[in-house]
Amino acid sequence: MDIDKLTEDVEKYCKENLSEKRWAHSIRVADMCVEIAELCGYDKKKAYLAGIAHDICKEIPKPEMMKMVEEGGYTVSDYERKNLSLLHGKAGALFLKNHFNMDDKEIYSAIENHVSGTLEVPPLGMILYIADKNERGRDHISDEYIRELFTKPVREMFAFAVESSAKYLTKKGYVIYEDTYKMMKELGVKI
Secondary structure (H helix, E strand, O other): OOHHHHHHHHHHHHHHHOOHHHHHHHHHHHHHHHHHHHHHOOOHHHHHHHHHHOOOOOOOOHHHHHHHHHHOOOOOOHHHHHOHHHHHHHHHHHHHHHHHOOOOHHHHHHHHOOOOOOOOOOHHHHHHHHHHHHOOOOOOOOHHHHHHHOOOOHHHHHHHHHHHHHHHHHHOOOOOOHHHHHHHHHHOOOO
């Protein structure tokens, strides 16, 4: 896999097909993925690609997203059926595989699981989750919070990000993804 060419192609696609707001978010996530990768000695090119591509299917029509995920062999839970936008990670991973011939299992898994998070992903999955939930364009993220976050090893950073994200979502009145609750329990995170 030529990661530079793949990144260039994915960037071009995202820039042309995502809204300006979603594209800006994707750039901030990709940049933060690189920062975190540098802190923990991870491959910066793979981190950037995962960040830039993570929301590639976020804005497609929900019925199309559902069809893509079901045809891709995923089981869709009742919770996901009620909240179809939660499928955009799975759809995005499939889209990258099918339209860009991406064969990197680590990037695939990171994108597939960035919505709910899971402990069954390699470090890239944690890096993407952390960056997506904590990129600097989010209203509730302060420079002080980022400084504290970046003092931790990646697994602790992940647990810290999961906890703060769950608290934020609960405070806003959102229901937390059922898979996220399972992960929180495994991490020992309480809200």
